[in-house]
Amino acid sequence: xxxxxxxxxxxxxxxxxxxxxxxxLIASIAGAFGSLLALLKVLAPEKKGGGYATTIxxxxxxIYAKGGSAGSPITASSMNVGDAVLAYPTGKSSNPANLVxxxxxxxxxFKPPTDMSLTDKGFVAYSAICTHLGCTVSWMANRExxxxxxxxxxxxxxxxxxxxxxxxxxxxxxxxxxxxxxxxMQDGTLAxxxxxxxxxxxxx
Amino acid sequence: xxxxxxxxxxxxxxxxxKFLSKTFPTHPTFLLGETALFSFVTLVATGxxxxxxYEPSTTMVSxxxxxxxxxxxxxxxxxxxxMGMIIRRIHHWxxxxxxxxxxxxxxxVYFTASYRKPREINWLVGLSLWGTAMIGAFTGYLLPxxxxxxxxxxxxxxxxxxxxxxxxxMSRLLFAGDFPSDGTVPRFFFMHVMLIPxxxxxxxxxxxxxxxxxxxxxxxxxxxxxxxxxxxRLIGIPIWPEQAVxxxxxxxxxxxxxxxxxxxxxxxxxxxxxxxxxxxxxxxPDWYFLVVYGFLKLVPGDLVFTILGGKITPETIxxxxxxxxxxxxxxxxxxxxxxxxxxxxxxxxxxRPFMTSxxxxxxxxxxxxxxxxxxxxxxxxxxxxxxxxxxxxAAAWSVSYALLRWYNGKRGNNAKA
Ligand code: HEM
Ligand code: FES
Numbered sequence: 049x050x051x052x053x054x055x056x057x058x059x060x061x062x063x064x065x066x067x068x069x070x071x072x073l074i075a076s077i078a079g080a081f082g083s084l085l086a087l088l089k090v091l092a093p094e095k096k097g098g099g100y101a102t103t104i105x106x107x108x109x110x111i112y113a114k115g116g117s118a119g120s121p122i123t124a125s126s127m128n129v130g131d132a133v134l135a136y137p138t139g140k141s142s143n144p145a146n147l148v149x150x151x152x153x154x155x156x157x158f159k160p161p162t163d164m165s166l167t168d169k170g171f172v173a174y175s176a177i178c179t180h181l182g183c184t185v186s187w188m189a190n191r192e193x194x195x196x197x198x199x200x201x202x203x204x205x206x207x208x209x210x211x212x213x214x215x216x217x218x219x220x221x222x223x224x225x226x227x228x229x230x231x232x233m234q235d236g237t238l239a240x241x242x243x244x245x246x247x248x249x250x251x252x
Numbered sequence: 253x254x255x256x257x258x259x260x261x262x263x264x265x266x267x268x269x270k271f272l273s274k275t276f277p278t279h280p281t282f283l284l285g286e287t288a289l290f291s292f293v294t295l296v297a298t299g300x301x302x303x304x305x306y307e308p309s310t311t312m313v314s315x316x317x318x319x320x321x322x323x324x325x326x327x328x329x330x331x332x333x334x335m336g337m338i339i340r341r342i343h344h345w346x347x348x349x350x351x352x353x354x355x356x357x358x359x360x361v362y363f364t365a366s367y368r369k370p371r372e373i374n375w376l377v378g379l380s381l382w383g384t385a386m387i388g389a390f391t392g393y394l395l396p397x398x399x400x401x402x403x404x405x406x407x408x409x410x411x412x413x414x415x416x417x418x419x420x421x422m423s424r425l426l427f428a429g430d431f432p433s434d435g436t437v438p439r440f441f442f443m444h445v446m447l448i449p450x451x452x453x454x455x456x457x458x459x460x461x462x463x464x465x466x467x468x469x470x471x472x473x474x475x476x477x478x479x480x481x482x483x484x485r486l487i488g489i490p491i492w493p494e495q496a497v498x499x500x501x502x503x504x505x506x507x508x509x510x511x512x513x514x515x516x517x518x519x520x521x522x523x524x525x526x527x528x529x530x531x532x533x534x535x536x537p538d539w540y541f542l543v544v545y546g547f548l549k550l551v552p553g554d555l556v557f558t559i560l561g562g563k564i565t566p567e568t569i570x571x572x573x574x575x576x577x578x579x580x581x582x583x584x585x586x587x588x589x590x591x592x593x594x595x596x597x598x599x600x601x602x603x604r605p606f607m608t609s610x611x612x613x614x615x616x617x618x619x620x621x622x623x624x625x626x627x628x629x630x631x632x633x634x635x636x637x638x639x640x641x642x643x644x645x646a647a648a649w650s651v652s653y654a655l656l657r658w659y660n661g662k663r664g665n666n667a668k669a
Contacts, residue, residue: 092425183532
């Protein structure tokens with residue numbers, strides 16, 4: 049007895065031996081590859097609280113992030129109007145999300161939406177991680193008129209105005225850099241007084 | 253003697269008759285594809301040397317008293333070896349030359365309409381080779397783990413992450429977790445020295461097999477000669493020995509040029525960039541990524557829309573959608589400019605006003621996007637640059653079209669678009 053005959057007898061013309069084998073083959077290939085998909089999960093490790101989770105606590109002292117004095121506390125007297133430095137909270141420099149740009153401006157230069165309660169004696173600090181694609185921002189100092197200094201990200205030339213709450217003045221960055229509170233301590237060093245007031249890092 | 257011994261076992265004579273005496277049509281532009289192939293050979297050779305010495309790890313080690321990632325330290329040590337830096341530069345220069353040659357080769361195929369039936373498949377294989385070579389260069393970039401490498405890779409990580417729906421998962425899959433993570437360098441190393449070269453070798457073999465099966469397009473000038481002879485066979489030179497000798501000398505000449513470049517022109521001086529540190533220097537990617545880099549500078553930051561719960565950001569547009577649409581457009585070329593009959597000859601680009609002007613427009617557009625990578629030094633605003641780019645593209649396209657139409661009209665040619 050041949051398959052073809054029995055198929056005809058039962059009226060189930062579709063199921064010949066050849067089609068059955070083909071079906072089995074497709075099903076087993078699909079099954080095999082489908083189970084392999086589970087591997088993709090293993091290959092893409094879950095977040096380990098990473099990304100841009102900051103660990104700054106109020107009271108943390110600001111230290112230089114780079115240069116010869118990297119690691120030592122920043123003193124208020126070492127900065128003039130129009131200066132800016134990259135800073136970490138002391139002891140927490142391994143987390144890139146903690147990187148801030150500390151800027152000193154004329155106190156009268158600040159305009160809204162800068163949060164004045166987070167500034168002290170002309171010192172203001174913003175996240176140093178560009179909200180576009182995560183490069184570190186740089187300071188474009190203007191010696192003649194310090195008020196015309198600004199923050200620029202060299203990666204795709206986003207420009208932020210530190211006197212106006214790091215508002216985006218140009219370039220592809222979607223939102224301002226988040227402000228964070230700082231104040232000058234009795235011993236002349238600077239300390240954080242708050243967490244970031246807004247999202248930090250690339251807005252993706 | 254040896255030949256006879258081998259011949260008795262492997263039938264080399266048959267192989268010679270069947271393959272080595274195949275006809276290879278000649279035209280100077282056919283050397284472009286060979287340039288790409290030979291650069292790949294050089295990449296593999298120098299890559300093997302680097303692979304023996306490179307350490308794919310971000311563990312901090314001491315180098316001249318400073319703590320730096322092991323990968324960075326190992327590349328600094330390669331540079332200090334006799335010839336080490338030259339080998340590294342040959343590797344990097346060859347990568348650039350390979351991509352340039354692939355592009356030039358694709359343009360040659362485009363402008364001479366060699367992508368038409370029956371060669372559509374090989375056009376697609378060629379495009380894949382281009383894309384794979386770019387991924388190869390990109391994964392190689394990270395390996396020295398300098399400040400430059402890490403910044404460039406970090407930008408790409410956020411571009412991948414910005415993709416709607418799958419971005420988060422996809423970025424963790426490609427970069428082995430959230431970049432920078434300890435897993436990224438080992439994963440990129442594996443892709444760079446195993447997966448990508450294997451894929452390239454596979455694609456190149458496919459490309460060659462299809463070429464042998466379909467035969468090379470011939471210069472149009474062969475047509476009259478053939479008709480005079482009344483033959484249908486290809487006109488050209490046999491692969492062995494003529495073409496082989498030409499190819500070999502060309503390879504050696506290319507090697508000479510790239511060694512000379514490597515010896516005299518500095519490239520990716522990682523000692524100058526230093527190991528990863530806070531702060532981002534002014535930096536631009538290798539030229540073949542300038543188009544995407546420049547485009548990213550032009551997309552306004554507030555251009556965000558939401559479709560089906562997925563957020564489309566400027567980064568997605570610049571990093572994924574724009575390159576994707578470009579590739580798609582190139583892939584569609586042989587299916588838009590179709591022909592019913594198989595085409596054995598190269599076309600004269602001057603006789604194809606529509607396709608040729610379209611190609612010129614596309615080239616100008618891509619060049620303008622690369623220029624956009626320099627708007628900071630040129631002091632052009634993104635908005636003005638966007639306008640310039642669009643105007644230049646439209647002008648190049650329409651003017652070249654008008655000129656070509658006029659040229660063909662004058663020749664009294666029934667210009668077929
Ligand atoms: C079998 C093939 C290959 C091997 C074994 C290999 C191996 C390596 C190794 C070990 C490095 C790190 C050392 C260094 O940075 O100098 C490297 C870097 C690099 N590779 Fe490859 N590679 C191969 C193919 C390719 C291909 C096909 C491309 C591009 C199309 C490419 C482009 C690069 C680039 C741009 C770098 C960075 C070089 C630099 O530091 O300046 N490689 N490769
Ligand atoms: S990462 Fe700062 S502008 Fe692109």
